[in-house]
Amino acid sequence: ATYNSVNTCRKAGITRFYKKIDSTMRGHAKEEIDAILDAADYRAAVISPSAPRNSRTVRNGFCFIGERMIHETDAGNDPFNPVLSSFIPDHFKAGEGETVLLGLDDLHDGAVELSEKINSLIDGGARYIVCDAETTGDLESIAGLSVLDDVLLAGSSGLAEMLSGVPAIQTFPVLTEKVRPEEVLVINGSRMETSLCQVENLIRERKGSPI
DSSP: OHHHHHHHHHHTTOOOOEEEOOTTOOSOHHHHHHHHHHHHTOSEEEEEOOBGGGTEEEETTEEEETTEEGGGSGGGGOSSSOOOOSBGGGGGOOSTTSEEEEOHHHHTTOHHHHHHHHHHHHHTTOSEEEEOBOSHHHHHHHHGGGGOTTEEEEEOHHHHHHHHOSOSSOOOOOOOSOOOGGGOOOOOOOOOHHHHHHHHHHHHHHTOOOO
């Protein structure tokens, strides 16, 4: 489905893509990234699931929520697609040399040096380049790689925010008029403990009716 969707977009004149992935590596990131790489003729993917504003970071290739590795959180108990490893390269197992880790030192070398590093890794056979990132500044460095037309950027809302220049967390106006519970439909598609607690609080405090 992803391959066909990208093909349809390319026929419509769209040439650049961003692959949104979950910050806790749930889902089928590798398969979907592979589909985009093949359909859009990208040489490689630069991957950064970090979202520092939401306490999601990657250090030495390991993905954390706060100070806990993701496989130790609710993501590790997902009933449909549990995250069994917090080491991001484990999610992109491929041939020898195809999955590489880019550390913070590389990100801090400067834009030109970073682009040269990425091209060197790709020339050496890298297909999946996993990036450490602990701050929004680190993500800004990764976002600068958008100048490389033949490289797919894949990340969570954190990297998307840096690319768009629009904060992922915004303050929306508060409703000044009271809204009756029967006039509001809330749909929760998450099984994460935090989301379930929020729904339970909403039902209890606003006397909502679960469907």
